[in-house]
Amino acid sequence: MFFGRILVHRELCKDLFEKWSKLDNSHFSVETVSGGITNLLLKVSVREEDGNLINITVRLYGPNTEYVIDRERELQAIGYLSAAGFGAKLLGVFGNGMVQSFIYARTLTPPDLALLTDMRKPKLAAEIAKQLRRFHQVEIPGFREPQLWNEVFKFFKKASTLKFDDSEKQRKYETISFEEVEAEVVKLKELTSRLAAPVVFAHNDLLSGNLMLNDEEEKLYFIDFEYGSYNYRGFDIGNHFNEYAGYDCDYSLYGIFLALFSFSFMTVIYIDEVSDKDLQALYVETNTYMLASHLYWALWALIQAKMSPIDFDYLGYFFLRYNEYKKQKENCFLLAQSYLARPGSE
Structure with missing residues (x-):
């Protein structure tokens, strides 16, 4: 585990919650809920003096995540998202993490999402x-400009000037043509600018690990808003x-699920007034920004390969995402260009 031997000091809970300040250590227990490639999530159980059991969640930030995450923006958004019914309630903040209410649900996995592609989980x-x-x-006050391309160019600037101490990593890194990557970013940015995609407050990281499900109540939760920002809906x-492929990046079922999800998404927006034009617009928008997602996380992975102590092949992940971008690029560009050539599409 990249955090080493995790010790959640009970003093943290005592400092944040006055009513627990005089409880001895026997009233507290800690267990790991999940550990991803950015954060570690812990469940802290507190037995109060009257015997009441309270569960809270402690999220510990991964080392050096400030290079890719705006924590101030995240904390601002959490309050508004929580008020709108999303995620856990924010209970406190400390140096390298936060304390939130506990969600009684299980975290989904890539196999859970794979069931959706063959329609075994239509609900x-x-x-x-x-x-x-x-x-x-959800309306979040403040700066409302889409952040996608600002973030991509920021990542590119950092990712293209790295130096690895590990000679094998450096060798692999030097095989990357950053001139090519930059040209691809510029071309895709120009193409997406013609789609007039709506700008919304986006989650930007809705992978299986950021979805929780209470099976008994059939209640779904979105969690972990650290990459949240105003952004393009299609992204x-x-x-x-893209996240249905998991960290191994198996994109074989992408097309099937995209069609199913696009219909579901449009249906809940327009109820029974979904037009073929609306569906086509969303399909093209989503396919095109799917390419941007590959570039975003590919560049992100290079920065993590240098900065993160987590035991994960970030450098290999760059090549998985960038190669998938190149594989999908021609078809996605042709689809978007064909759509944009139609009268009234721009």
Whole structure:
């Protein structure tokens, strides 16, 4: 585990919550809920003096995540998203993490999402679409310009000037043509600018690990808003589809699920007034921004390969995402260009 031997000091809870300040250590227990490639999530159980058991969640930030995450923006958004019914309630903040209410649900996995592609979980697919539509309607005060290309160019600047101490990593890194990558970013940015995609407050990281489900109540939760920002709707949806491939990047079922999800998404927006034109527009928008998702996380992975102590092949992940971008690029560009050539499409 990249955090080493994790010790959650009970003093943290005592400092944040006055009513627990005089409890001895026997009243506290800690267990790991999940550990991804950015954060570690811990469940802290507190037995109060009257015997009441309280569970809270402690999220510990991964080392050096400030290079890719705006924590101030995240904390601002959490309050508004929580008020709108998303995620856990924020209970406190400390140096390298936060304390939130505990969600009684299980974290989804890539196999859970794979079930959606053969329509064995149509209710869950529709619920994700419904929740995402509602998420995109939350108003967060402040800067509302889409952040996608600002972030991509920021990542590119950092990613293209790295130096690895490990000679094998450096050798692999030097095989990357950053002139080519930059040219691809510029071309895709120009193409997406013609799509007039709506700008919404987006999750930007809706992978399986950021979805929780209470199976008994059939209640779905979106969690972890650290990459949240105002962004293009198509990016949020396209990025979500890409995450169905998991960290191994198996994109074989992308097309099937994209069609299903697009219909569900449009249905909950327009109820029974979904037109072929609306569906086509969303399909093209999502496919095109799906490419941007590959570039975003490919560049992100290079920075993590240098900065993160987590035991994960970030450098290999760059090549998985960038190669998938190149594989999908021609078809996605042709689809978008064909759509844009039609009268009234821009």
